[in-house]
Amino acid sequence: MKALFAILMQKELFYFNPEAGPLIINNMNKPSKKGVLIVNLGTPDSPSTPDVRKYLREFLSDKRVIDINPIGRWMLVNLIIAPFRAPKSAKVYQQLWEDRGSPLMFYGLDVQQALSEALGTTYEVALGMRYQQPSIASALDQLMAKNVSEILVIPLFPQYASATTGSVADKVMEIVKDWQVIPTIKFVEQFLEEPLFIQTIAEQAQPLMEKTDYDHFLFSFHGIPERQIKKASCDGYCQLGKCCDTYHAKNRYCYRAQCFHTARLVAQALQIPEEKFSVAFQSRLGKDPWIQPYADQMLKEMPAKGYKKVLAFSPSFIADCLETTVEVGDEFKEEFLEAGGEQWDLVPSLNAHPTWVKCLEEMVHKHLD
Numbered sequence: 403m404k405a406l407f408a409i410l411m412q413k414e415l416f417y418f419n420p421e422a423g424p425l426i427i428n429n430m431n432k433p434s435k436k437g438v439l440i441v442n443l444g445t446p447d448s449p450s451t452p453d454v455r456k457y458l459r460e461f462l463s464d465k466r467v468i469d470i471n472p473i474g475r476w477m478l479v480n481l482i483i484a485p486f487r488a489p490k491s492a493k494v495y496q497q498l499w500e501d502r503g504s505p506l507m508f509y510g511l512d513v514q515q516a517l518s519e520a521l522g523t524t525y526e527v528a529l530g531m532r533y534q535q536p537s538i539a540s541a542l543d544q545l546m547a548k549n550v551s552e553i554l555v556i557p558l559f560p561q562y563a564s565a566t567t568g569s570v571a572d573k574v575m576e577i578v579k580d581w582q583v584i585p586t587i588k589f590v591e592q593f594l595e596e597p598l599f600i601q602t603i604a605e606q607a608q609p610l611m612e613k614t615d616y617d618h619f620l621f622s623f624h625g626i627p628e629r630q631i632k633k634a635s636c637d638g639y640c641q642l643g644k645c646c647d648t649y650h651a652k653n654r655y656c657y658r659a660q661c662f663h664t665a666r667l668v669a670q671a672l673q674i675p676e677e678k679f680s681v682a683f684q685s686r687l688g689k690d691p692w693i694q695p696y697a698d699q700m701l702k703e704m705p706a707k708g709y710k711k712v713l714a715f716s717p718s719f720i721a722d723c724l725e726t727t728v729e730v731g732d733e734f735k736e737e738f739l740e741a742g743g744e745q746w747d748l749v750p751s752l753n754a755h756p757t758w759v760k761c762l763e764e765m766v767h768k769h770l771d
């Protein structure tokens with residue numbers, strides 16, 4: 403038996419790891435690699451109005467993002483958002499753009515490289531964007547070209563929402579459904595409870611908290627329409643009130659409950675007492691009710707309550723982007739100072755922080771090994 407293994411291994415027909423057991427080989431006589439697909443939202447190719455329009459069109463035509471009837475969605479996107487919002491958004495993107503481009507993109511590439519180095523040659527790591535480039539299809543092709551036998555998809559959204567994590571899973575399945583051979587594919591649904599995710603946010607906040615004695619801390623999360631919470635709720639459990647105060651099996655997919663839980667975990671890690679922090683939701687689009695409380699209203703009321711020095715966190719985003727740097731970092735700051743506030747700081751996102759890369763590495767081992 404031993405001699406047979408030796409011959410097969412010498413001829414590279416069979417690989418044997420005494421601890422892990424035999425690995426299945428592929429038709430190129432090499433052990434199969436495992437694939438990791440990290441996916442973020444996506445960003446325009448450039449901050450020009452045509453590119454921003456192209457991005458917004460693709461993004462907002464997604465039935466999971468604007469979840470209304472197809473005709474209403476088409477009219478909203480093509481007759482209102484594309485002509486009127488695109489030029490305004492382009493100006494904001496111009497503020498955000500750096501020499502390396504959009505932070506969402508260059509931090510994505512940095513993380514892909516760092517994770518690939520950390521995982522070593524048994525893994526192939528690809529970056530895909532749900533909208534625009536690099537597409538999820540091209541990232542999957544990159545993995546399949548390396549003969550991966552299994553793929554772990556990590557949507558880079560700490561909390562599950564149908565509009566983000568759900569949409570990534572939807573797109574991956576739409577692409578692979580036509581393949582002849584479909585490898586094992588696993589999806590990470592959310593990672594807000596990963597200890598290293600919480601630790602990275604704490605590590606990003608600590609230098610700011612050592613310099614300033616803040617009166618209050620605001621956790622500002624990206625909002626979603628209220629109806630999307632109701633649609634994802636098990637047995638109508640979530641009624642957008644006290645039901646989100648704790649996080650458990652019944653409200654597992656409630657985005658709002660996940661956001662409150664994330665804030666509690668970060669506050670615990672930084673020893674911020676309950677009365678010193680608030681949770682709010684930003685980036686409302688359209689006239690329908692979105693989840694509350696609204697961040698822009700809350701921050702204007704803060705100075706009158708005696709909260710003059712505020713530290714803001716953006717824990718629904720893993721990389722600096724338009725919604726963090728410009729909306730929370732610049733626009734909210736301006737509104738807060740106008741309302742009588744004295745100091746407004748923003749905790750940087752996880753970006754390419756080594757603890758965040760370690761967090762992803764642990765997630766890969768947890769789900770693929």
Ligand SMILES: C=CC1=C(C)c2cc3[nH]c(cc4nc(cc5[nH]c(cc1n2)c(C)c5CCC(=O)O)C(CCC(=O)O)=C4C)c(C)c3C=C
Pocket residue numbers: 443444445446458466467468487491504506559563565566624625626627630685687718719722723724725
């Ligand atoms: C964190 C997760 C996100 C959720 C949930 C989400 C939902 C959501 N977003 C819109 C509309 C817009 N979002 C925009 C930008 C944007 N959104 C996210 C993340 C989530 N969105 C990110 C990371 C970004 C920034 C991308 C970047 O390039 O920096 C925009 C575009 C910017 C603008 O014109 O203001 C829009 C529009 C809806 C309708 C929605 C609903 C569920």
Ligand SMILES: [Fe+2]
Pocket residue numbers: 624685
């Ligand atoms: Fe968004």
Ligand SMILES: [Fe+2]
Pocket residue numbers: 640641642643645646653656658659
């Ligand atoms: Fe809820």
